[in-house]
Amino acid sequence: MNYGAPTLARVATATGVLMHVSLASSFIGTILLAITAEAIYIRTRDKDWGDLAHTFAVISTIIFGVGAAFGTLVEFGLVTIWSNFVAQMGSAISLPFFIELFAFLFEVVILPLYIFTWGKIKNEWLHWIIGFFAAFGGVWSAYNILDVMASLSMRPPGMEIIQLQKPISGVISYIAEFQSPSQIWNMFWWGAQVFIFHGILAAIILSWSGATSVVLYKYLREHKQYQLKILKLTAPVITALTAIQGFVLGHYQGMLVLEDDPLKLAAMEGLFWSGYKNDPLLSLLAYLNTTGKFWGYYSWPAAIRPPSFIFVTYWGFMVIGGVLLGAWALGLTLTITYPLFKGAFGNFILKSGQYAIGILAALASIGGALTTESGRYPFIFVQADPNPNGPPNITGIPVSAIYNPTFTPTPAVVAGIIVVELAMPALAWYMVYLYLTRKVKTSGGGEH
Amino acid sequence: MNAISIAVDLLAWAFGVHIPIVYTVLGLLWLLPTLEVIGVRTNNQHFINAAANMSNYLILIYAIGGVFGTIITVFLAGLYPIFTNAAGLLLWPVWAIAIVSGVVIALPLIGFYNRSRGRLSMRAHIIIGYLAAIFATVIPAMFRLVFAVVNYPLGVEVIKDPNSLIGFDLVVKNYAELFANPTYPPLLLATIFGALALTAILISSVYDWKWDSTKNEMYDVVSKFMKKLALAFGAIYVIGGVWYLYEVYQYSPTVIWSILGHPPSYLPSAFYSVYQPTLILSGWFYALIALGVITLITLLASFRVRNKILAAINFIIPLSMVDIAEVMNLVAHLPYAIVPPVSAAEALVNNYGLTFALQVANTLKASTFISTLDVLGTYISQYPALLYLADVIFVFFNIMIAVTIYFGLVWRSKQSS
Structure with missing residues (x-):
């Protein structure tokens, strides 16, 4: 049996995920730098830290803007290339995606508010709290997505993999299910927390x-x-x-x-x-x-x-x-x-x-x-079960079962996808570069 | 509250926020370069200044609209997994084209359009603006195709498959055939001109409000121009809407039954039980017509009388109309996720027998798409507190969106000045 998926599709997906991770990591890092710098500024009144806080906040906003658009690209890549994964989302792992919506709302609403209210709120700690919640949104968002990724590598307790005797619509041949609906909270078991x-x-x-x-x-x-x-x-x-x-x-x-495993x-x-x-x-x-x-x-x-x-x-x-x-x-x-x-x-x-x-x-x-x-390749929702007669049995849903069988990647198409996947983070960093160099010019060659 | 109503409510909420925002984005993308063209041709700086002011708003609203688009996708995947799975498999080129044009190409172009003002020649700047508008329009052009398929799945074949759990496979053999869907052209026409009309009337109402406070000539000039555009585009929107209703009447019996409150005359009474809608939305439909008439009257009145009350009415009613029309169109399919065509039902009966035809029809119902594999919906129906908590948070964030847009506009206008 073939458990895998076309290498070209995997390369395109891996590149996209790595680029998205680089943007998401950069957002978390820069927004944390911004609120740390702002806290130091409020306590010490050192203007350098105030300027740094604003600079990192703007950089984080630029990265978030491109990163969110890139996330949409990754999401559509998921639906397009790994269509049958969507069935697993619905059958077992929709809770972290549902919670992710709130985290995403935190980010997209609070982060611009943090920027727009800069210098407009008299109580500086109140402004800092807005920034804190923007950063919290970023970390919480990462928390939910990493939770999904954790379940792919380590099957949560209570989750069962069912191989359907008859595939749904000819394509959905495996389903992940919890034994009872309340076990969907097992998505956040301690192993996933680690x-x-x-x-x-x-x-x-x-x-x-x-x-x-x-x-x-x-x-x-x-x-x-x-x-x-x-x-x-x-x-x-x-x-x-x-x-x-x-x-x-x-x-x-x-x-x-x-x-x-x-x-x-x-x-x-x-x-x-x-x-x-x-x-x-x-x-x-x-x-x-x-x-x-x-x-x-x-x-x-x-x-x-x-x-x-x-x-x-x-x-x-x-x-x-x-x-x-x-x-x-x-x-x-x-x-x-x-x-x-x-x-x-x-x-x-x-x-x-x-x-x-x-x-x-x-x-x-x-x-x-x-x-x-x-x-974990060639499986998702991996689990090892004891086997008295040999090595533990490794089970999961084969990657071949979540791949879109109607999508045939060609080198040209994949090359085009990869160019886009590389171009978008490059665009983000170019915009950051423009912002930083513009700051230098406007301050007459000043410090920042 | 069951899983189906939860799924429909959540989707309708996200859709209700997303649609007016993206309508505005689409409208602004076409109207801003047009304002610049008018400004250059008439040598009237007011049009160019207005375009510059609204361009700042465009970036913010595009981001929030995009987020709600993502929320819809997550709801679809989490609450309608089989439907989304099938849509991904069947229509992936449609998603791919939309995302490449709408995000990969249009997004940088919108950013470039915003940042290149004053740094490029006006001609080049206008061309970039229209290019951004063209590529962004590909998004509704593709997504409306999905709505058209849901109305009437032309090009999607049902092939009996005893090896499939649901007994058949859905297959698209020729993607070009999807575009021949008779409900597609009027839906796209109504969408584009609805977006243009909505944006024009929103701009005119905001500018009327501001004119009432400041008596600034720019608000006066641009508002009058926008009202004329709103009338013209609104007329085309109405034509598109009537045409769409006609095609839906012909091809999508459940949808038209829900909207008009009675089945289409051609539908055999034997099929009534198959095509009967879950919701009768004729009240919504007549309310929509009434609101349209009120909008026409208040818009015409605002040519002569300008005050904040009239401006507020012209702001709120068109937004309500768009939400009513779109949510009505979204939920009129129920109980179906994809409405089976009458001709296909007859063909299935003839080819495979009545039992199989009913099996296909039942499988295409939203309840099948939602309740099958939907662990979240099942959990929420058992523990509704999660939904109530979610509702509170969503309300909070809806308010925060308004606050953020307010601060964004204040910040941008101060930057501009």
Whole structure:
């Protein structure tokens, strides 16, 4: 049986999702920077922070505008390319989408209000609260969408996959259902919470790392005080969040994969053998002893194995990229905070950090996203069930069952889709560039 | 409250907010470059200034309209999964064309039109404005096709399939045939000219209100021009509407029965039980005609008498008309999600027998599309508190939208000045 879908369609979708994630992450990061800067301004009356708050708020609005339009594009891509996924939305996972509407309303109504009321509300904390709710809308929106993505990788408790004896209208052959309607709240089970907050932290780390690289690049050339102030805010936060991501959320995420998807674990960790064998290092990480055994990647049939390249995306991109990012962020924090660390070490961190921090964060994020999504391929709503006679049974709805059979992607069509998917984020960043350069001109070459 | 009424109510609410906004967007996209053309030709700066002021409003309203479009899509997917699934499978080229033109091309063009004012020659700026209008018009051109298919699924074939759970497959073999749907041209005509007429009368009423306070000549000049446009476009809208009713009468018995309150004369009485609508909306229809007559009278009166009361009436009644007409058209299909054509019903009876024909008709009902697989609707019907909470939040955000638009306009007008 063919469980998969055309590679061209998957490439087009993956590119679109990654680009949308980059915009969504940038929105969350910039709006959080805006309200953080505004809070500091209100407390300290430091004008730099007031200007920074406004600048980040406008940037977040630009990114949100393009990101929302891009979200519509992704949504129609879902209906067009993965039409039969819509049936699963209705049968099982509509609750987070329904709640997402309110989060979206928060964003789209409160964010412009935050901008339009800038300097018009006498009570500055009241204005800050408006910004807080705009940021809350962004994070809540991410929460709901990540919840859906979590269910694709880890089937929520109570959800059943039913293979229909007769397909509906000849195409809908699998249905996901909860055993009772009230179990739709199981979409938010604790495993999903780990997945969600892992994703939200990744979004903040990615966007703040990108901002740090840009500001550091400018700081090394212009030496403006406001640039240093941003770095003193972002670098320690990235360090702390990267540590939490790796040691706390990453640990729980890993334990979930260990329990719920041993096939994904085998692919991620490069357990490229057949049978049940010991891996001392992984055993140490998982069980705090060296005697643990794991099913190898080749223990399962080839048709249901995820691509082996996720070993590279996990270890090469995510783990190593994340560790190096944490190291660089820590180095930058020490360099800009303590004179002791200036000198050769500080120079190296500053000069390399302007490129390394953003690139490492991007690599870690892309690696994490590819590992998560490609690691569950060729299924959605993945579940591992014990099997006394061999490796756990991996089940789910095959990707082939949610693909639109009437849509045949050609290289030209997919190339066109990818051009659009790349052009829209590029447009957002070009508009941000125009906004920032216009600000410089209008202030007569002033600080911002 | 059951899952079906929940699904219909939520969709009608989102639709009721979305439609007047996107009508305004479409109207502004065509009217703003037209104002600039008039301004250049008559050498009257008032028209050009008015276009500049309203262009700022366009961006904000496009964003909010787009959000409600997304809300409709989420409601469709979450509450009508089978219908949306089928629509995606059958009509994906329609969605694809709409999204490429309406978002990928029109959105940057609208932004460029807004930002390039004063930086390009007026001629180039006008061309960009009309290009944005053309590409944005592709959105209703495509989405109205879906409405036309729902009225009368010409081009969608029912093929008996014993391997299918519902006993048949829906197939589109020739997409070009979809465009031959007789209800499509009048629906599109009424939509485009309805949008133009609505926008023109809204502008005239806002400008009459402002003129009453400021006596600014720009408001006077542009308002008079917009009233003439509203009359002309409104006349075409009425023609499109009557034509649409005629075609619906011919091809969509449930819809016309719901709107007029009685079945079409050609419908055999044996089919009454099959085509009987869930809702009789003739009261809405006659209210719509009455509101249209009132609007015509108040619009004509506003040529001679201008005050804030008349301006408010000319603002509120046309918006109400659009909502009544659109929501009526949306729910008149019930109990069907897709109204089975009489000719197809007869053909199915002849080819496969009465039982199969009734099976197809029942499957095309909204209740099947909604209640099948609809876990959210089922949950809400068991625990309606979720819906009540949602209603409160939606009301709150409807108010917040008005507040945001107000602040947006204040902010923009101060920026402009």
